[in-house]
Amino acid sequence: MRQRSVVLLAACALSNLLVGVVLAKQSKTQNPPPSQSATAASAEGEKRFRTNCGRCHNPPEDISPREARAVVRQMRVRAMLTAEDERLILAYLAP
């Protein structure tokens, strides 16, 4: 009886470990660490800036995160960008 309980507990622990490993792997692939995700957003934002805004003008040479929000909000209206474009371009201009 005691031996059966030990085996059951060991099986539970092993299955939990396996599930944990699988979940950890999944979360790693689905939700990359914040810094990695921010870098990816910034790279995509640069691409979208070049694609949309860069057709008419260069990016500002010197822009602070405080100024970037107003600049990108204005560009969203003027260049008819989507909310996602706004978010990504903001990540590029104000990482």
Added chain:
Amino acid sequence: MLRKVLSTSLLLLAGSSLVSAQENVPIVSGGAGFLGATNGGASFFQPVVAPVLSIPLGNQWLIESRADLRGLISREDGSSGPYQGQFFGTLEYLQLDYNATSHLTITAGRFLTPFGIFTERLSPIWISKFQDAPIITPIGTGGSYNDGFMVRGALLSNSHYAVNYAAYFSTLSTVSNLESERGAGGRAGVFLPSTRLEIGVSYRRTLQGNHFNSVGMDLSWSPYRTPLEIKGEWAHSPSGYGYWLQAAYRLSQLAGSDSFLSRLEPVVRMQQFVRSEHVPGDSLPSSNAQLPEFGLNYYLPHEVRLNASYGREFFSRSTDVNIWEYGITYRFLFPMWPGGSR
């Protein structure tokens, strides 16, 4: 206890709004410049400041405004006599934008006419490759400024294509500096991100005095592999029809990214207007006109640009003229109050 909870909540609310206010700091941007021109022997000088005020409010609202403050210094009799100066101040737009959804922005107030691409996108002095607006700009723009309502946005947008739109109604206004014509219209464009090619069509129905239609098409192409920009417009109204086509090539690809030559940008623009009938006050050439122009821009560090151009305007019913233009422009951007992390 209740008081404690309330005061803590108020503190948290104040703190969050302070953080939000810091993130949404209003900015002043725009361009300043000193422009000079000799048109058919008559010389003009124009000091210009065109500030743009942008005030983001929360996550969805924006107040934006642009003024054009300009002096005109010219000789009393055109090409002779003492110089005299005049001042012109224009409120070009003052609008409240509400980003209702990812694909819809609602605008109210005074705004630039979404007809073609020049007025809305290329008219700032630090963007425009030539000092003068294309000669067909008055077609379909109703004086360039409208007082009314507008909806705009990206109807569809993905990595292969984007469809954008703008539709508006403007009312009659005779208020000084806020003049507007009664009219309605809009623009729709298809943009292909992979090639950076956009083609748009525009329409305006003027609903004041003699009602009439204006239609237009525009093209913008900026290939990724080469620093070349090609832009153009065609427009038609009862006054006549015409086009402009412009190509600009930055020498950075030939001369390396940091060399003296890489900052040079030769530009060429061809324009033509064909007069159909005389319409008083349409701000278009009184007869058929052709205008080839050649320009050279030089981009200095710190957002300063030098430009020079030569053009010859051929009129069918008057003397042809040479147009020499030169100037310096500066693009600025700063927050309305200091502080925070720069």
